[in-house]
Amino acid sequence: MQTEKVDKKEQIMDAAQSLFAAQGYEGTSVRDICQHAGVNVAMVNYYFGSKEGLFEKMVEHKASFMRGKLEELLKDQELTPVEKVDRIIGIFVERMFSHRDFTLTVTREMSKSKRQSVHEMMAAVFFRNMSLLKQIIEEGIRKKQFRKVDSDLCISTIHGTIANLISAELMLKMLDPDLNRSVNLYEDPSFRKRVIHHLRSVMRHHLLKESN
Amino acid sequence: MQTEKVDKKEQIMDAAQSLFAAQGYEGTSVRDICQHAGVNVAMVNYYFGSKEGLFEKMVEHKASFMRGKLEELLKDQELTPVEKVDRIIGIFVERMFSHRDFTLTVTREMSKSKRQSVHEMMAAVFFRNMSLLKQIIEEGIRKKQFRKVDSDLCISTIHGTIANLISAELMLKMLDPDLNRSVNLYEDPSFRKRVIHHLRSVMRHHLLKESN
Amino acid sequence: MQTEKVDKKEQIMDAAQSLFAAQGYEGTSVRDICQHAGVNVAMVNYYFGSKEGLFEKMVEHKASFMRGKLEELLKDQELTPVEKVDRIIGIFVERMFSHRDFTLTVTREMSKSKRQSVHEMMAAVFFRNMSLLKQIIEEGIRKKQFRKVDSDLCISTIHGTIANLISAELMLKMLDPDLNRSVNLYEDPSFRKRVIHHLRSVMRHHLLKESN
Amino acid sequence: MQTEKVDKKEQIMDAAQSLFAAQGYEGTSVRDICQHAGVNVAMVNYYFGSKEGLFEKMVEHKASFMRGKLEELLKDQELTPVEKVDRIIGIFVERMFSHRDFTLTVTREMSKSKRQSVHEMMAAVFFRNMSLLKQIIEEGIRKKQFRKVDSDLCISTIHGTIANLISAELMLKMLDPDLNRSVNLYEDPSFRKRVIHHLRSVMRHHLLKESN
DNA sequence: CATGAATGAGCATTCATTCAT
DNA sequence: CATGAATGAATGCTCATTCAT
Incomplete structure (x- = not known):
C-alpha cells in the first residue's frame, strides 16, 4: 500500500525523534528505534541509508512545521x-x-x-x-x-x-x-x-x- | 606519589570534560578519554568505578567554581x-x-x-x-x-x-x-x-x- | 518477451562472471551483480534459485566455449x-x-x-x-x-x-x-x-x- | 606470560591461515577464526586492528619461510x-x-x-x-x-x-x-x-x- | 596503586533471501 | 514472469569493564 510505505518511514522517524530526545543520538541504538517503530532493523538502512541519514531526514522532515x-x-x-x-x-x-x-x-x-x-x-x-x-x-x-x-x-x-x-x-x-x-x-x-x-x-x- | 594520583585523576577529568563537551557523553569512549589524558584504559574504572562514576565526579568537581x-x-x-x-x-x-x-x-x-x-x-x-x-x-x-x-x-x-x-x-x-x-x-x-x-x-x- | 528473458539471464551471468573474477564469490553481493546487470535484486533468486545456483549455472554456461x-x-x-x-x-x-x-x-x-x-x-x-x-x-x-x-x-x-x-x-x-x-x-x-x-x-x- | 601472548597471536594467525585457505578471505568470518583459535572475538581487532590487518600480518609472518x-x-x-x-x-x-x-x-x-x-x-x-x-x-x-x-x-x-x-x-x-x-x-x-x-x-x- | 590483556555484550550495517502484489 | 518492500541472520568492529599480575 502507498499509505503503508509512508507510514513505516514516518513511524521510524517518529520513534527516532522521541528516542533521540530522551537519550541523545549516540545513546539511542538503531535496534531501539526499530523496536519502538515495530519494524525490522534493516529498514533504517533500507529507507535512510544509515543512522545518520535517518537523523538528517528526520530533522528535515520535522523542521517543516517552523x-x-x-x-x-x-x-x-x-x-x-x-x-x-x-x-x-x-x-x-x-x-x-x-x-x-x-x-x-x-x-x-x-x-x-x-x-x-x-x-x-x-x-x-x-x-x-x-x-x-x-x-x-x-x-x-x-x-x-x-x-x-x-x-x-x-x-x-x-x-x-x-x-x-x-x-x-x-x-x-x-x-x-x-x-x-x-x-x-x-x-x-x-x-x-x-x-x-x-x-x-x-x-x-x-x-x-x-x-x- | 600522592600528588601523582591526584594529577592523574584531574587529567582524566579534564580530558573527560572537553571530550564530553565536543562529542557528548555517549559519543565519547573511555579509551578516548584515557588516551587524551595519557593514562591506562583501566584507570577510569579504577579511580571512578565506571564511566558514569567519572561523569558524576567530574560534574561535582568542576561545579565547585560556581x-x-x-x-x-x-x-x-x-x-x-x-x-x-x-x-x-x-x-x-x-x-x-x-x-x-x-x-x-x-x-x-x-x-x-x-x-x-x-x-x-x-x-x-x-x-x-x-x-x-x-x-x-x-x-x-x-x-x-x-x-x-x-x-x-x-x-x-x-x-x-x-x-x-x-x-x-x-x-x-x-x-x-x-x-x-x-x-x-x-x-x-x-x-x-x-x-x-x-x-x-x-x-x-x-x-x-x-x-x- | 522470450528474448527479453534470455537477455536478462545472460546479463546477470555476464555481470556475475566479471564481478566474481574481480572480487571473488563471497566478495561479490547479489545486489552488486543485479545493479551491474540492470535488473531487480529478486531476479537472481527468481531465475537461478540462489546465489550458488547462479554460480553453478554461470560456470556451466560459460564453460561451453571449452x-x-x-x-x-x-x-x-x-x-x-x-x-x-x-x-x-x-x-x-x-x-x-x-x-x-x-x-x-x-x-x-x-x-x-x-x-x-x-x-x-x-x-x-x-x-x-x-x-x-x-x-x-x-x-x-x-x-x-x-x-x-x-x-x-x-x-x-x-x-x-x-x-x-x-x-x-x-x-x-x-x-x-x-x-x-x-x-x-x-x-x-x-x-x-x-x-x-x-x-x-x-x-x-x-x-x-x-x-x- | 610472554609466551602466552605470542601463542595467542600465533594461534589466531594459524587458524586464519587454514580457514582462509579452505574458504577464502571473504568466506571466512572473524568469529570463525576466533572460535577455531579458542580466543575472544575482540582479540583480532585488539591484536591486528582489523580482519584485513590480520590477513596482512599473517601473510608477512608466514612468508618468512621463503x-x-x-x-x-x-x-x-x-x-x-x-x-x-x-x-x-x-x-x-x-x-x-x-x-x-x-x-x-x-x-x-x-x-x-x-x-x-x-x-x-x-x-x-x-x-x-x-x-x-x-x-x-x-x-x-x-x-x-x-x-x-x-x-x-x-x-x-x-x-x-x-x-x-x-x-x-x-x-x-x-x-x-x-x-x-x-x-x-x-x-x-x-x-x-x-x-x-x-x-x-x-x-x-x-x-x-x-x-x- | 597500576597495567596490558582479555571479555562478552552491543553496535551499525549488509547479507541472501522471501513475500505480497 | 517481475518487482519493491521486507526479513532475520550474520557481518566486522567497538564498547565499558574486569582480570591477573
Missing part, C-alpha cells in the same frame, strides 16, 4: 513591529513546546563537532527562522519604535529562554513546586500562557522606548 | 537588589563562558532520561545557584524596587540566554558575521562585555519600575 | 601427436586468455571446501578437457614419438603456466616492466604469441626424444 | 646454473607443498582488486623470490650454458605447475586415481619426488642446449 507562518508575518503591513514580536514569541513558544522532542534533540546535537554536515544543516534550519526575527527587530529600530538594542542577542534571549524551559524541566520544578501539578507541563495551556506573557513582557520592556 | 561568591552576594547588605542582579549576571557570564565545556555538557546531558542519579545531581547543582538568584529577585519585589515579575522564568531567561550563546555558536556567527573575527569568541573580552551589557539591560528594563 | 574443438583434434588422423599438442596449447592460451575472468574465478573457487557440489562440477568441467590432452600425450608415448613423460603433471604444467600468468599479472609486470606498455596484456597478440611459443618450446623439448 | 636459503643459493660459486635451478625447484616444491594453505590463500587473493595494499604486498613477497630464479636463469644464458629462453615465463611455468597441483587436487585425482591412496598427497614423499623429478626434467630439457 516554516511558513513567519514569512507572512514579516510581510504583513498592518502590524506594528511590537505586534510582530509579540506574535513571533507566541508562535515560538507554541511550536517549540509542541515539538519539544525535536527542539531538545536539535538544541543538543547542534553543538557537537562530530557529523559536520548535520551540524551545518541544523544551524541553517534555525538560522532561517532566527534571521526573520532579527529583521523584525531591526525594522522596529529603523522606525524609531525600538531602542537601539542588540538584535542578535535578543534572539538568544528569546530562543534560549524557551529552550532552557524545555531542557531544564527538572530544575524548573525544583524552583517552582507548583509546576509538578501538571501531568504534562508543556501541554498545559496556563503554563504556555505564563511563558508567553513573561517573554512578551521582557521583550516589550527591553525594546520599547517608553515602558507600558 | 559555589562561593553567590552566597556572599546575597548577604551583602550594602548592595541594592538591582546591583546584586547586575553582579550575578556578570558572574554567570564570566563563569559559564570560562567553563563553556562544562556548561555545554551539563546543559546537554541534563535533559536525558538515562542515568537518573546523574540527572538529579546536575539539577541540584544548578538549582542551588539559581535559587539564590530567585531569592534576590524576590527580595527586590518585596522591597517594592522590582515589578512583580515571574522570578522562575527570569532565571530561565538569564541562564537560557547564556547557554544558548554557547551552544549555538555556529548560528550566532551566521547572524553576525563580525563574530568570526574572534579566534575564540568566548574568551574575547569585548564579546563578554557585550553579552553582559545586553543581559543587564534586558533585566533592568524588565525588573525596574522606572527604566533608566 | 568444449567442441578438442574432440575433433583427437580424432584427426592426419595430425602427429606433437602437432596436436602444439594446437592444444594454442587453443588453451587463446581461450583462457579470452575468458580470463572465467579462468580466474574457476581456478580460485575450485580449491574451496564450501559448496561441495559446485566444487565437483568445476573439477568435472576441467577434467574433461584435461583428459583429452592426457590421451594425446599418451598416444605420442605409445607411438614412441614422445619420451615416457609424466602425462598428468604435464597437464599441470600447461594449465598451471597459463593460469599463473592470468592470476599473477601484477608480479609478472614487476618482473618484466615492458609488459606495462600493453593496455590489456591478455588481448595483446604479441603477448599471446610469446606465451604460446614458450609453452610449445617447453613441451616440445620435454616430450620429443630429440630436441629440434 | 626467505633465506635462496640468497645463499645465488651466491654459491661452486654450483652450476643447472644445479641451482634443480635445487630451487626442490626448495619450491618442498616449501609450497609444506605450506600449501599459505600458497593457496596467496595465489587466490593475489588476483583480487579489492584491498589494493594487501595485493601489492603479496606481489612484492612473491616477486622477491621469483626474481632470484630469474637471475639464475639469466646467469645460465650469459654463461652460454642455457638456451636463450624466456626467463619470465619459465618462472610462471615452475610456480604455476606447483600452484596448479595444490589448487586442483580434486581434478588431479580424477586424472590419476592412484593418487587417492595417499591420505595426504602433499606430505607423501613419493609424490613430492615425482613432482620434483617432473619439473627438473621439464626445465632441464628446456634450458640445456643438449638434452641429457
